[in-house]
Amino acid sequence: MIAIANDHSALDMKKEIIALLEEMHLEYKDFGTYTSESCHYPIYAARAARAVASGECDRGILLCGTGIGISLAANKIKGIRCATCSEPYSAELTRRHNDANMLAMGARVIGPELAKMITRTFLTTEFEAGGRHTERVNMLAALERGEDIE
Numbered sequence: 700m701i702a703i704a705n706d707h708s709a710l711d712m713k714k715e716i717i718a719l720l721e722e723m724h725l726e727y728k729d730f731g732t733y734t735s736e737s738c739h740y741p742i743y744a745a746r747a748a749r750a751v752a753s754g755e756c757d758r759g760i761l762l763c764g765t766g767i768g769i770s771l772a773a774n775k776i777k778g779i780r781c782a783t784c785s786e787p788y789s790a791e792l793t794r795r796h797n798d799a800n801m802l803a804m805g806a807r808v809i810g811p812e813l814a815k816m817i818t819r820t821f822l823t824t825e826f827e828a829g830g831r832h833t834e835r836v837n838m839l840a841a842l843e844r845g846e847d848i849e
């Protein structure tokens with residue numbers, strides 16, 4: 700199950716991403732916003748991020764104007780590793796190396812076709828588990844718990 704959420708600036712892009720998820724035969728849960736009325740992106744980021752952190756959803760896609768605000772909000776939720784990406788290379792590497800569980804994109808930064816390419820890459824790339832990348836992701840979790848990692 701893929702969580703998807705957006706603010707008012709990214710409604711059209713959400714429709715494009717949902718069409719891709721349907722094409723990929725992936726189930727999704729849309730956490731809003733559902734209208735073009737100006738709204739606060741942290742609310743929608745938190746709804747989707749909590750669903751990913753709890754295990755209700757496997758991964759999440761977040762969309763706002765830049766992809767930055769909504770990813771900052773998601774990364775405040777314990778267990779979330781959200782990466783803002785504007786090209787597929789970063790989307791691939793943030794899966795392989797960071798085990799990112801949420802992807803953020805900016806509807807005012809990139810076009811719909813690039814956003815779909817990035818999303819497909821993010822959703823089809825596996826984490827390189829078991830070695831130095833797992834160790835580093837574990838360090839991220841330790842930082843989240845307020846632990847000293849040095």
Ligand code: RB5
Pocket residue numbers: 706708740763764765766767768769
């Ligand atoms: C909304 O105007 C805009 O600030 C928001 O979509 C996002 O870009 C914030 O980071």
